Amino acid sequence: MSLIRLEEIKKDYRLDGVIVPALQGINLEINQGEFFCMMGASGSGKSTLMNLISCMDRPTSGKYILEGEDVSQLDKNALAHLRNKTIGLVFQNFNLLSSATALENVELPLLYGGVPAVERVKTAKQLLEKVGLGDRLHHYPTQLSGGQQQRVAIARALVNSPKILMADEPTGNLDSQTSDDIMAMLTQLNKDGLTVILVTHEPDVARYSKRVVLMKDGKILKEEKR
Ligand SMILES: Nc1ncnc2c1ncn2[C@@H]1O[C@H](COP(=O)(O)OP(=O)(O)OP(=O)(O)O)[C@@H](O)[C@H]1O
Numbered sequence: 001m002s003l004i005r006l007e008e009i010k011k012d013y014r015l016d017g018v019i020v021p022a023l024q025g026i027n028l029e030i031n032q033g034e035f036f037c038m039m040g041a042s043g044s045g046k047s048t049l050m051n052l053i054s055c056m057d058r059p060t061s062g063k064y065i066l067e068g069e070d071v072s073q074l075d076k077n078a079l080a081h082l083r084n085k086t087i088g089l090v091f092q093n094f095n096l097l098s099s100a101t102a103l104e105n106v107e108l109p110l111l112y113g114g115v116p117a118v119e120r121v122k123t124a125k126q127l128l129e130k131v132g133l134g135d136r137l138h139h140y141p142t143q144l145s146g147g148q149q150q151r152v153a154i155a156r157a158l159v160n161s162p163k164i165l166m167a168d169e170p171t172g173n174l175d176s177q178t179s180d181d182i183m184a185m186l187t188q189l190n191k192d193g194l195t196v197i198l199v200t201h202e203p204d205v206a207r208y209s210k211r212v213v214l215m216k217d218g219k220i221l222k223e224e225k226r
């Protein structure tokens with residue numbers, strides 16, 4: 001059974017009465033444990049597809065089967081619940097809370113989940129140690145480098161033990177050395193069993209992946225296996 005299965009997925013945005021066909025019939029299967037990468041020109045539909053896969057949004061038509069369950073037409077609450085337990089998200093601009101320390105940022109999803117303080121701190125500390133930031137627990141985002149901020153964001157994405165880590169341009173704001181560090185970290189997490197789904201513009205980043213799909217005009221143009 002595939003972890004993710006998309007059948008004839010279409011997504012239209014409606015803007016000022018005009019329909020923008022952002023995805024035009026996507027068929028795709030992603031298995032547990034894959035390191036999957038999406039590339040393609042700006043506007044080709046990569047983020048739209050990421051939003052659907054990560055249950056942030058619903059398709060206009062088509063079927064999305066996640067772990068054997070048809071989630072295409074679930075309501076917002078059900079999608080949010082599914083996302084929280086299955087998927088960790090990482091973004092280009094890190095999306096950390098600036099008024100919270102590294103530790104507090106990683107704790108946040110657990111706080112929402114009602115986990116008691118002692119356990120929250122313990123889990124958040126462990127994850128920050130895992131991403132090499134055991135000595136930066138009480139730093140605020142502005143006191144951290146870009147790469148360190150992204151590592152905090154990765155630790156936060158892992159805090160609910162997701163099966164899938166999805167990252168849209170995770171190295172877009174980082175220099176090439178720092179990008180390599182982040183990609184090495186994602187590679188290690190993937191080796192440990194995490195399914196990684198990534199969007200990037202950069203061939204240097206895509207080469208970490210064994211399977212690269214190229215998007216064009218809302219469709220999959222081609223796929224490369226390495
Ligand atoms: N909320 C929206 N409302 C209307 N149109 C949208 C919306 N979001 C995206 N689009 C359009 O859908 C198409 C796909 O956008 P998407 O953000 O998925 O592209 P992308 O491949 O992620 O591009 P980039 O590489 O620049 O991030 C684009 O033509 C975009 O203008």
Ligand SMILES: [Mg+2]
Nearest residue numbers: 046047048168
């Ligand atoms: Mg995008």
